Amino acid sequence: MKTSEQQEYHNSDVLNLAKALIARPSVTPEDAGCQQLIAERLAKLGFSNETMVFEDTTNLWSRRNSASQANLNDRVFCFAGHTDVVPPGNLELWNTPPFEPTIIDGMLYGRGSADMKGSLAAMIVATERFVSDFPDHKGAISYLITSDEEGPFINGTTRVIDTLEARNEKITYCIVGEPSSSERVGDVIKNGRRGSISAEIDFKGKQGHVAYPEHVKNPIHLAMPALTELSQLHWDHGNDYFPATSFQLSNINAGTGATNVVPGHLTALFNLRYSTELTDQLIVDQVEHILAKHQLDYDIKWTFNGKPFVTEMSDDASCFLANATKAVEQITGVAPQLSTSGGTSDGRFIAPTGAQVIELGPCNATIHQINESVSCRDLEQLVDIYYACLKNILVDDENDQCN
Numbered sequence: 001m002k003t004s005e006q007q008e009y010h011n012s013d014v015l016n017l018a019k020a021l022i023a024r025p026s027v028t029p030e031d032a033g034c035q036q037l038i039a040e041r042l043a044k045l046g047f048s049n050e051t052m053v054f055e056d057t058t059n060l061w062s063r064r065n066s067a068s069q070a071n072l073n074d075r076v077f078c079f080a081g082h083t084d085v086v087p088p089g090n091l092e093l094w095n096t097p098p099f100e101p102t103i104i105d106g107m108l109y110g111r112g113s114a115d116m117k118g119s120l121a122a123m124i125v126a127t128e129r130f131v132s133d134f135p136d137h138k139g140a141i142s143y144l145i146t147s148d149e150e151g152p153f154i155n156g157t158t159r160v161i162d163t164l165e166a167r168n169e170k171i172t173y174c175i176v177g178e179p180s181s182s183e184r185v186g187d188v189i190k191n192g193r194r195g196s197i198s199a200e201i202d203f204k205g206k207q208g209h210v211a212y213p214e215h216v217k218n219p220i221h222l223a224m225p226a227l228t229e230l231s232q233l234h235w236d237h238g239n240d241y242f243p244a245t246s247f248q249l250s251n252i253n254a255g256t257g258a259t260n261v262v263p264g265h266l267t268a269l270f271n272l273r274y275s276t277e278l279t280d281q282l283i284v285d286q287v288e289h290i291l292a293k294h295q296l297d298y299d300i301k302w303t304f305n306g307k308p309f310v311t312e313m314s315d316d317a318s319c320f321l322a323n324a325t326k327a328v329e330q331i332t333g334v335a336p337q338l339s340t341s342g343g344t345s346d347g348r349f350i351a352p353t354g355a356q357v358i359e360l361g362p363c364n365a366t367i368h369q370i371n372e373s374v375s376c377r378d379l380e381q382l383v384d385i386y387y388a389c390l391k392n393i394l395v396d397d398e399n400d401q402c403n
Contacts, residue, residue: 038062047062084151139172161350171355178364185363185379191311195276196306199270209260220263248273276310
């Protein structure tokens with residue numbers, strides 16, 4: 001006999017789809033058939049599916065134009081996300097198998113339930129209901145799904161965007177389904193992200209015996225003043241959307257393991273999360289200026305992880321953000337907080353094309369953890385929020401000025 005909880009969720013479209021996705025062990029960069037399942041559901045709605053495989057990564061670009069919309073770039077509403085998940089870790093620590101989705105006390109457990117197969121399921125079900133209600137909606141609906149978000153992110157969304165840009169196919173509005181919420185679904189909308197730039201520096205000295213300091217150049221002693229100056233530098237004040245830029249040393253390594261040997265090299269790793277007040281070139285110039293001032297001999301390798309972006313709340317450019325905020329309020333009764341905190345997302349590849357990008361998804365309390373889970377009721381509500389976003393943008397006439 002089924003429990004009352006099993007009865008309650010047995011006929012849930014979004015939970016059944018979420019469970020079907022979680023059951024596919026798509027550890028990055030594997031897709032494990034998730035995109036095929038999504039493509040089959042979308043094809044039934046009239047979407048044209050295009051699979052893009054780059055190296056080890058499978059990507060899906062899917063698009064539906066309503067019958068009256070022939071213009072390639074007329075108001076394209078995109079749902080973006082990823083089917084890959086992080087490894088489950090020690091299986092013995094899981095209360096239930098990570099790829100056997102299980103509902104306990106109103107929570108759906110499984111790797112990817114919150115990040116972000118639950119969001120993908122909610123997007124699909126919302127789209128199915130929306131197309132059924134408004135088959136001749138304005139503009140186009142599209143999906144950009146990758147299996148390379150949790151990995152090195154070099155063959156996923158960024159490659160799809162390059163392909164779309166090469167053929168002048170644009171995205172106007174984009175919801176990335178990353179788990180943005182804190183306490184309840186929709187309480188936070190990420191309307192931007194800080195930029196991220198990392199560096200690895202090899203400070204060069206001269207190795208030798210500690211008892212003969214006149215014959216050595218200690219790279220630890222030489223590098224410390226410069227690293228201290230970099231860590232104490234006030235980079236900017238931030239702005240209305242971003243906190244001040246943060247410089248963080250993440251690793252320092254030197255030495256041979258012996259106490260009587262001065263090392264010949266010191267390696268330092270650092271990262272800056274920066275606001276729109278700076279550019280990556282300004283950061284590079286400032287760092288290299290300080291290193292030169294201290295007359296250091298070094299090699300440096302820069303990694304540019306993504307530029308900052310923001311979708312602003314203003315009469316001209318933020319119709320999408322305003323309507324997404326309205327959608328959350330319509331469904332939850334609570335106005336969401338806008339935030340640019342946290343790490344990076346694939347939104348950083350989409351925003352530079354001119355798209356208005358936000359992140360809106362379930363709660364992030366258990367993402368990447370053992371026993372990852374998502375609230376079943378939150379996923380049901382997320383379907384309604386995504387549906388309202390589609391309706392506010394692609395149906396309501398008062399939004400015509402947003403084009």
